[in-house]
Amino acid sequence: MYTKSNCLIAQSGGPTAVINSSLYGAIMEASRSEKIDKVYGGINGIEGIIKGNIIDIFDIPYERIKQMxxxxxxxxxxxxxxxxxxxxxxxxxxxxxxxFKKYNIKYFFYIGGNDSMDAVDKISKYAREIGFEINVIGIPKTIDNDLMFTDHSPGFGSAAKYIATTTLELALDAEVYETKTINVLEVMGRNAGWLTASSALVKERLPHLKQLIYLPEIPFNEERFLEDVNKAYKEYGNVFITVSEGLMDEKGNYIGRKENAYHKDAFGHPQLGGVGDYIEKLVKEKIYKRVKMTRLGVTQRCAMHLASKVDFEEAEMLGKEAVKYALFGETGKMISLVRERNYPYTVKTDIVDVDKVCNKEKKMPLNWINEEGNYVTEEFFDYARPLIQGEVKVPMAEGLPYYINLKYAIKKQE
Amino acid sequence: MYTKSNCLIAQSGGPTAVINSSLYGAIMEASRSEKIDKVYGGINGIEGIIKGNIIDIFDIPYERIKQMxxxxxxxxxxxxxxxxxxxxxxxxxxxxxxxFKKYNIKYFFYIGGNDSMDAVDKISKYAREIGFEINVIGIPKTIDNDLMFTDHSPGFGSAAKYIATTTLELALDAEVYETKTINVLEVMGRNAGWLTASSALVKERLPHLKQLIYLPEIPFNEERFLEDVNKAYKEYGNVFITVSEGLMDEKGNYIGRKENAYHKDAFGHPQLGGVGDYIEKLVKEKIYKRVKMTRLGVTQRCAMHLASKVDFEEAEMLGKEAVKYALFGETGKMISLVRERNYPYTVKTDIVDVDKVCNKEKKMPLNWINEEGNYVTEEFFDYARPLIQGEVKVPMAEGLPYYINLKYAIKKQE
Known part of the structure; x- marks a missing residue:
């Protein structure tokens, strides 16, 4: 017989379509372990946990867990x-x-991005320092896909699928008129171009489409950009431009947000956006009047209705694996994905020291971007294509996805 | 035995997710008629037809028709x-x-909105005037839902479903933080508030959500708006504001686009947009800093991946019915939908004189808007709810919808 103790799970950072799949996986795995008695949830991440904002997940009707x-x-x-x-x-x-003592917590799982891995690192080190026994494991999630030492992060595949689908729909729409249209799509991803690059995944479906893709990995040169667009417009008429919200010029100034470059969020990251407006205006003034700009904004990280099945299942798998590794005694680690091959795509999990991961950003390899700095190479397709495969059958009710905000189905612990 | 003649089908105006369902319905019905020999397609609407841009639809492989x-x-x-x-x-x-003579066309179907119905009216009248025998029928489509004398128009239900789903996803996303968020969603619909109002359809799923909805039917009063938002923010924290791109002040100036009110499209309609930016700035400056603005833009009319099954099937039915009425001898008419009841929802088709329809706009009844002018009444829910029901199983391939641009599968007639 084991001495039973409890586990705590929390989420942090910007959500993704599948962040709850990881939560679901961790809950399911923890609930079948003989070592774990209760599964607690920390409300509003570390910030809420410090305030004692803890719930007992087994209090929630299973119907609600499934819906979540x-x-x-x-x-x-x-x-x-x-x-x-x-x-x-x-x-x-x-x-x-x-x-942790009050709730007899010996396992703590934190689902999040870069900054959340920093918390995993700090808490595990502090606990070790004071001799408090706890296993702290990070479970990656980020639509930006910028976490180091994992092939990719849950959340990216679904956001990529949504962006590629939207690109496809917008490009088809623009082709209905004889009058040509220059589409501008502004995509999230801060300093890493993964999501913006995903717009290219429409290539097989629309081989005739002229796409120009500008990633934050390549300093934005306005003159070269205008040359690219002008050439493409003259040759093709319809042009589809995808720009990252994090585009910067050679001096490191965010494009379209020079005046706001010092407006920071709580993590100290500059709040982005505005590139689309800037590019729209630029193209209209210098090249061609009929420009349609779409800024998807937050929809990119919450479009569960178009989630990738591969992403959905990997997110759940990582939740489960994190619990297994913690039970095995690991701490201060992040669970990660290791790709075995592309065709057919197979992946396995591994575990990495979280201090190697946190406070770093994984960017697109420069050799996955073409020489002109305005499109991606075949390596990117091989990498990203497997991650958008398959659809998740989201339950529907009365014409809308049967989503829930768990907040309204839970009781707080005293 | 009948003497066989040919039919011509064309599409006009802004596309919708289901505009091709009407085309499919018309093709299928025409191809089973003994009176019709060939089914021609007019490329780029009336503009292309005048230039002789005609294709033989039976030349297209049926696989492509199904994909279309x-x-x-x-x-x-x-x-x-x-x-x-x-x-x-x-x-x-x-x-x-x-x-028409060259291709022996005796039936002409024009799928479109307000301005396309104007063409149906003019062509049928001219033909009658000069004694040329042809049956011209309009098939309604518009996401704006602003066509008169039809209960609703194909395209609206799917756009409404997309907007409601996006509202749901954005609202849930905003609720994850302790920090409150004011969402601003800018929705299409020119001078009619139907689409903007559809944002309210999330009510059953998110009964706790505080929504404020501003429609073009009610002159926008900035002072009252700020009072509304301030009160809602103080009481609820998270507030979801949906604004129509066509919002106007008491003097008829478009909000956020005063300087551009005279920038017109080819039909003479002012080109809208910019309301979202204006409202975002206003709320940030006067009430609360954390505002997230989403402008869906054209995605609203092309998000086939989230089409409503009711809408999809009605669009096809109207295409078929238009052919039946034309074969029966009708001309200068628009096929229309007549709602029989809401629960369970049933609908039948009828036909109306197109000159009653064209160049008019059906707006939201004022008694479907609440007294404060910032939300909708139960009548709107009864009206709109049935139209977003059911999902269309869009074929998928390699992780993306298996869409086609028919242009690349057709040969032009000489």
Whole structure:
């Protein structure tokens, strides 16, 4: 017989379509373990946990858990909260340990991106330092796909599928008129071009489409851009331009947001957006009047109705694997995906030291971008194509996805 | 035995997700008639037909026709072209009749919105005037739902479903943080609020959500708007604001586009957009900083991947019925939908004089908007709910919808 203890799961950062699949996987795996008694949820990530905002997941009717599995947006809520270094300020860490003790928590799973992995790193190190026994594992999620030491991150495949589908629909729409249209699509992804590049995945379906893709990995040169667009417009008429929200010029100024470059979010990242407007205006003034600009905004990270099945299943698998590794004694690690091959696509999980992952950004390899810096190479297609495969049958009711906000189905612990 | 003659089908105006269902329905019905020999397609609407841009639809492999049925964007291309009055300029009409004679066309079906119905009216009247025998029938389509004398128009239900689903996803996403978010969603629909109102259809799924909806039917009063938002923000925190691109102030100036109010498209309609930016700025400056604005733009009319089954099937039915009525001898008419009841929803087709329909706009009844002018009443829900029901199983291939641009599968007639 084992001595049973409890586990805690929380979510952090910007949500993805499949962030709840990882939660679902972790809950399911934890609930079948003989070592784990109760499964707790931390509401609003680390920020909420410090405040004692904890729920007992087994209190939630299973019907709601199933519904949550197919819902976008972090079911346990999220935060953008950065723990200070414990050498500077130990207060929050003490509160955390108090909570862990109160609920007899020996396993803590944190589903999130770059900054969440920083929390995993700090908490696991602090616990080791003070001799508190706990296994802390990070479960990756980010539509930006910018986490290091994992082939890709859950959330990316679904966002990529949504962006490619939208590209396809917009490009077809533009082709109905004799009058030509220049489409401008602004895509998320901060400093990594993965999502923006995904717009290229329409290539097989629309081989005739002239696409120009501008990624943050390549400094944006306005003159060269105008040459590209002008040439493409003259040769093809219809042109589809996809730009990353994080485009920067040679000096590192965000395009279209020079005046706002110092407006930061809680993690200290500049808040982006506005590139689309800038590019739209530029093309209209310098090249051609009929420009249609689409800024998908947050829809890219919550379009569960178009989730990729591969992504959905991998997210769940990583949730499960994280629990297995924690039970095996691992801590201060992030669970990761290792691609075995592309055709047919197979993947396995591994585990990496989280301090190698956090506070870094994985960008598109420069040799996956063409020489002109305005499109991607075959390597990118091989990489991204498997990740958008398959559809998730989201339950529907009365014409709309049967989503839930778990918040309204849970009771807080006293 | 009948003497066989040919029919011509064309599409016009802004596409919808299901405009090709009507085309498919018309093709299928025409191809089973003993009176019809060949089915021709007019490329790029009236504008292309005048130039002799005609294809033989039976030349297209049936596999492509099936694929087209599930593709957004007008498969035969579209135009924004307004015929002059034939008393003023008969030239174009003579060319049209020439084409009709050359291809022995006795039936002409025009799938489109308000302005396309104007063409149906003018062509049928001209033909009658000069004694040329042809049956001209209009098949309604518009996401704006602003056509008179039909309960609703194909295209609306699918766009409404897309907008409601996006509202649902964005609202859930905003709820993950403790920090509150004011969402601003800019929706199409020119001078009619139907589409913007559809954002309200999330009510049953998110009963706790505070929504404010501003329609072009109610003059926009900035002071009252700020009061509404301020009150909602103080009471609820998260607020979801949906605004129509066609919002106007009491003097008839488009909100956020005062400087551009005279920028017109080819039909003489002002080109809209910019409301979302204006509202975002206003709320940020006067009420609360964390505002997320989404402008879906053209995606609203081409998101076939989320089409409503009711809409899809009605669009096809109207295509078929138009052919039946034409064969029965009708001309100068628009096929229309008559709702029989809401629960269970049933609908039948009828036919109306097209001159009653064209150049008018059906707006939201004022008593379907609440007294405060910032939300809809139960009547709207009863009306719109049935129209977003059911899903269309769009064929998928390699992770993306298996759409086609028919243009690349057809040969032009000499």
């Amino acid at each position: 599995r197919f819902s976008p947006a972090a079911a346990l809520g999220s935060c953008r909260y950065r723990l200070k270094d414990y050498l500077e300020d130990e207060e929050e860490y003490k509160k955390l340990i108090e909570i | 049925r599930f593709s957004p964007a007008a498969a035969l291309g579209s135009c924004r072209y307004r015929l002059k009055d034939y008393l003023e300029d008969e030239e174009e009409y003579k060319k049209l009749i020439e084409i």
